[in-house]
Amino acid sequence: MKKIKYCSSCLMPDTKPYISFNEAGVCNACINTNKKKNIKFGIDWTTRKKEFDKIISWSKSQNAPYYDAMVPVSGGKDSITQVHRLLGKGLRILAVNVDYGIKTEIGKYNLDRIPLMGANLIIFRPELTLHKHLIRLGLEEYGDPDLLSHTLLHAYPLHIASKLQIPLCLLGENSAFEYGGDENLASSSEITRDWFDNYAANKGMTAKVISKKYNIPYKNLWQYDFPDEIQKNSKIKAVFCSAFFPWDSNEHLQIAKKYGFKELKKSGEGTYRKFVGIDELINRLHQYIKVLKFGYGRATEHACEDIK
Numbered sequence: 099m100k101k102i103k104y105c106s107s108c109l110m111p112d113t114k115p116y117i118s119f120n121e122a123g124v125c126n127a128c129i130n131t132n133k134k135k136n137i138k139f140g141i142d143w144t145t146r147k148k149e150f151d152k153i154i155s156w157s158k159s160q161n162a163p164y165y166d167a168m169v170p171v172s173g174g175k176d177s178i179t180q181v182h183r184l185l186g187k188g189l190r191i192l193a194v195n196v197d198y199g200i201k202t203e204i205g206k207y208n209l210d211r212i213p214l215m216g217a218n219l220i221i222f223r224p225e226l227t228l229h230k231h232l233i234r235l236g237l238e239e240y241g242d243p244d245l246l247s248h249t250l251l252h253a254y255p256l257h258i259a260s261k262l263q264i265p266l267c268l269l270g271e272n273s274a275f276e277y278g279g280d281e282n283l284a285s286s287s288e289i290t291r292d293w294f295d296n297y298a299a300n301k302g303m304t305a306k307v308i309s310k311k312y313n314i315p316y317k318n319l320w321q322y323d324f325p326d327e328i329q330k331n332s333k334i335k336a337v338f339c340s341a342f343f344p345w346d347s348n349e350h351l352q353i354a355k356k357y358g359f360k361e362l363k364k365s366g367e368g369t370y371r372k373f374v375g376i377d378e379l380i381n382r383l384h385q386y387i388k389v390l391k392f393g394y395g396r397a398t399e400h401a402c403e404d405i406k
């Protein structure tokens with residue numbers, strides 16, 4: 099049996115997808131964290147913030163017909179922070195939430211904070227005969243019930259932005275950078291087809307592949323797929339918030355709380371944090387399967403973040 103190797107700086111095992119180690123045995127996520135913190139060759143966040151302000155001015159100058167900015171939201175602390183980054187700049191903001199029927203009460207409560215913050219909110223509910231079928235397929239064939247839900251959450255808000263000609267889409271974190279991954283994709287500030295196929299979809303299991311393999315007409319699956327016009331249209335910029343502001347769970351929690359975000363009274367199953375993955379019921383199953391597949395769970399991930 100192969101012995102599991104662990105990062106010499108955090109607790110992450112080498113079973114984690116996309117992880118790699120340098121000569122000193124430090125994982126790519128830890129290396130990126132040091133860049134974030136400005137330790138040697140670090141990121142200059144002051145310049146990044148100026149770039150962000152430039153993008154805001156650019157989006158306003160587009161004189162878009164309906165909204166100036168779109169934010170995909172779950173109602174979690176991170177998406178509340180994304181909305182927060184856009185407030186007070188005179189933008190018309192549209193938040194888009196995808197709800198496939200498994201939202202927790204606390205998740206619903208937190209999502210209700212979004213309109214109170216000053217953003218419009220659309221809640222999209224996909225039809226569930228197909229979506230349940232996709233959840234089952236993901237679970238039985240790939241051990242991942244969220245396989246297609248994840249692509250839907252990423253893709254649908256971008257489709258809305260494209261149709262409504264919204265110039266700025268403020269996405270969450272670039273997971274290739276934050277949690278380790280392909281270097282080219284990790285350094286990108288904008289979402290691309292390549293990024294989507296690898297990080298929104300699970301290693302290329304895109305709507306097109308699923309459509310072919312399981313005989314589901316693509317015309318029913320388009321909303322699960324990346325809208326290529328986002329990448330081609332120079333009038334739309336879809337950028338990661340984490341490219342302009344350090345992505346920090348604990349800071350996001352403090353920001354979200356200012357808007358009334360509630361955390362659990364007791365920590366949930368599988369971790370000691372009270373404010374992560376609390377919006378949706380399926381999260382527990384997803385985390386449990388991760389333990390079976392990779393030999394680590396949510397508590398390890400959170401401990402790694404806290405070490406960093």
Ligand SMILES: [Zn+2]
Nearest residue numbers: 105108125128
């Ligand atoms: Zn590490």
